[in-house]
Amino acid sequence: MSLHQTVRVDLDNRGYNIQVGGGLLERAGEHIAPLLRRPFAVIVTDQHVAAQHLDTLKRALALKNIGCEAVILPPGEKQKSYAGFEQLCEALLALKIERRDHLIALGGGVVGDLVGFAASVLRRGMDFIQVPTSLLAQVDSSVGGKTAINSRQGKNLIGAFHQPRLVLADVALLDTLPPRELRAGYAEVVKYGLLGDADFYAWLEQNGAKLLAGDLGLRTEAVARCCAHKARIVAADEREEGERALLNLGHTFGHALEAETGYSQRLLHGEGVAVGMALAFRLSAALGLCAVDLAPRVEAHLAESGLPAKLADVDGAKAFAPQVLLEHMKQDKKVRDGKLVFILAEAIGRAVQKNDVMPQAVETLLAEQLAAA
Numbered sequence: 001m002s003l004h005q006t007v008r009v010d011l012d013n014r015g016y017n018i019q020v021g022g023g024l025l026e027r028a029g030e031h032i033a034p035l036l037r038r039p040f041a042v043i044v045t046d047q048h049v050a051a052q053h054l055d056t057l058k059r060a061l062a063l064k065n066i067g068c069e070a071v072i073l074p075p076g077e078k079q080k081s082y083a084g085f086e087q088l089c090e091a092l093l094a095l096k097i098e099r100r101d102h103l104i105a106l107g108g109g110v111v112g113d114l115v116g117f118a119a120s121v122l123r124r125g126m127d128f129i130q131v132p133t134s135l136l137a138q139v140d141s142s143v144g145g146k147t148a149i150n151s152r153q154g155k156n157l158i159g160a161f162h163q164p165r166l167v168l169a170d171v172a173l174l175d176t177l178p179p180r181e182l183r184a185g186y187a188e189v190v191k192y193g194l195l196g197d198a199d200f201y202a203w204l205e206q207n208g209a210k211l212l213a214g215d216l217g218l219r220t221e222a223v224a225r226c227c228a229h230k231a232r233i234v235a236a237d238e239r240e241e242g243e244r245a246l247l248n249l250g251h252t253f254g255h256a257l258e259a260e261t262g263y264s265q266r267l268l269h270g271e272g273v274a275v276g277m278a279l280a281f282r283l284s285a286a287l288g289l290c291a292v293d294l295a296p297r298v299e300a301h302l303a304e305s306g307l308p309a310k311l312a313d314v315d316g317a318k319a320f321a322p323q324v325l326l327e328h329m330k331q332d333k334k335v336r337d338g339k340l341v342f343i344l345a346e347a348i349g350r351a352v353q354k355n356d357v358m359p360q361a362v363e364t365l366l367a368e369q370l371a372a373a
Helices: 028-035 047-062 082-094 109-124 135-141 171-176 179-196 198-213 216-236 243-248 251-260 269-286 294-304 322-329 359-371
Strands: 004-009 016-021 040-046 067-073 102-107 127-132 146-151 154-161 166-170 342-347 350-354
Touching (some): 040 109, 047 067, 067 082, 109 154, 135 179, 179 243, 179 269, 179 294
Parallel strands (some): 127 166
């Protein structure tokens, strides 16, 4: 099993490499230097990540004679807001960045989304590099060019498609994650198996516990397989007009739960996705799309991995109302012609997009699940 893999996102002249393996942060300058038009970059990170990894990245850049400045943001999902976006843009402009400069997003999904969106509009478009430090960001949000901030109306509703120039996924950095955040990222790993790779899902059922425990080889293999899967989909459907929507398995439910819990520590994004995937399989079974025994199998693996697997597992679920959760779902980006669009399952490894799901069926499922809370 290789401890370093390269995955290519094939988008013609906008294509880029995803480097996956251990020790990449210490060698970041080697990968970044060839991309720069002048030996300078601005690193954007948050306070938590800066304390652990900023100096390492600065040293790696200095080894290749690359100068840098750093912008350090407060941590948390609340930074993905109008206010957080303004704060970042003003800080970057104050550094007199040039259009040909590169931004480096050092952090998890929040930092990556925010920096990518800023790069898409600052100076009418700048290049940026993703250095994801969380499992969720390494397998999902850092790849594919979806950048965004949140609105009061919902998650990721203001954004742009803007591809990075490079992704450096150093799996050794995952050792510094809080266990809960690591598990939340693992939900996105599971997603790739459920939506399009039954063999990978079976592999995760066998190896997930060791992966979460810290096996570097297994982590490299899992991250590379997820990135390769996403790279194929992005190359075929960059702007999410077809197949790429399948990557949102569990997200319609998950985003509604995040909104209802106030985008807070009550429910991390990956935890919302975990519950959302289980609900998607429950709904699929209720609609006759898949076998009824699949949802319990999915729930069992999620629970064994330390993730919430049922609506009742969400903090404060007793106070949720099906109608309110449905209202959150109506702001989902996949809504088409006023109809909810769900990513559902015909089998493990075979997801489908459905735009004919009756709201009553969703409300009934939510009511049944909440009754058990």
